[in-house]
Amino acid sequence: DIDHIIITTGGSEAILFGFMSCLDGGDEVIIPEPFYANYNGFAVAAGVVVKPITSVIETSFALPPFEDFERAITSKTKAIVICNPNNPTGYLYSRQEMEVLKSIIIKHNLYLFADEAYREFCYEGTHFSAMQLQGVDDHVILMDTISKRYSACGGRIGALVTKNKNVLQTVLKFAQARLSPPSYAQILGEAAVDLPANYFEKTKAEYKLRRDTIVKRLNDIPGVFCPNPGGAFYAIAKLPIDDADIFCQWLLEDFSYNNRTIMLAPATGFYGTPGQGKNEVRLAYVLNAASINFAMDCLEKALEQYPGTTLYNAPNSTSVLEKTS
Template structure:
């Protein structure tokens, strides 16, 4: 019998999606499942984006350019200039099939097999998959829930740098923690990558989702690291358009863009209709985001307030994105999450959580933690936390 590749066997399952069969079985039994496991916003996509697809003049649904529509990239560059990234031009941007493809292009363009990339953990779970697919080794910098996942001193990164280190990757604000990097932290990271001649990759897809009056600082605003900086971006969460699968890779480094374009050519082009919708979305009025941020801020505050009523848990309070990590008074969050779906309900209702161990690369980290996405409405969030509270009263490891 033909064998599967070692790389294929080593590819990790998504901690966000691996419990789907349990959820489907719960649905089949007639249970209501509140999905706290995945960052699929329930906010409506901007009407201007949806209308652009409904009302189009295309006679042929043709390929676009491999790097994406020129007009669209010009408008993306204007978007970046709007928050201070004044040096970005259309030729510095490659439109990708989601932020995921942008990450794969970045990994493939700057790293060889067995090279190393330093990433603060917990981190977006698919970074593990991208590293396996690229043959790259993750070197983690561990942050702890006890201090709200604040980074250890930036200088700790330097201790991990080896001859194989090619890049530092951050998610800002963070998935799964909601951690927001300060301007000072970004500046320290900038100094490190300049000093050691590394790339600094910033996954900034949650840029708009910042709370408590705090300010976001992009690596594209940092002077002097233009040749080191690579930004990963996406329309998925910004415009509640996850199904569009449109992202960007952005860099002033011409060799990075030239190399990433080879990968883009190999997959031909990003989807045409999705680019039409995403280009129109750039005209979304400011009040849309004001309302969205107000709503997510309310949901975050409500979630934290309700969770704090549960005895024995720890909460990482997020300053951005729409996730938080919660440490539960149990031994194994994955087994607990399965049990919630297969063996527990409150009046026919239960919840689906994302076990947090999959957001670490270090073994035995996050085993009793879960990630909660607060993308549900107020009533559903309150019900979900109550179900969690009742479940913890009766669950036995």
């Protein structure tokens, strides 16, 4: 229903407007980590406090147990935020997991903010939208964008979707204050909706090939573990390294393979809990399969040469910190 939609300047503005419309300064939101790092920025802008609960790579970053949510909820908790499929993990929440979230938001009278920017990119299983949950119309706020599905990040067109009329009225006030999202990008977005159905079939097939390529190559490297992401175009891998931040810097400053290197994102930046993600990195499989294969060649060679490797658990090995101090 178009009456439930407000077009925003990108998905980012939809998230910010949702926070500012539903939450007061000092309120808390629970987010399973690792999570999209910009949620921190939107929370700061809205005066909101992020309370992370940890999902783990051993379970492919599945939804944390119900009990973890219960322990994190306080009198200041007003919402849960999820990204489905997830950035940065690629995890696709099942219908059963969404029903668990439904039971929590009903029990504690919370909002559920659902960032579904990657919902067309699902490779195993079926995407179950938060808007499909029954009996929680006033609790669910969905954020969407044309950025990912149409590769139009610069277009800056998103949407906030909810059946909560009071929230819509408040969001509309923020929208009127900033006037209008980009006009030409709105025209582009409208045209993109009319693309043939096989647009997504071909796009998904290509991304699935890339995902299958990178996950296999990663898991073939000694000491590396990467769960199979069900959606989006990201993966997090655990590497046999001492410190992901140092390793990623070393790749750019000190490593070369055939005059090239590889750039990774340390997973620490996607966690809110200090110390988490120290040996994890995020990879985006947005390159073609041939380039991914070469990148994995680079990574494999880098792990063989990196002074801070933990693969062999050598007690006398010299760390990068010691080497550069």
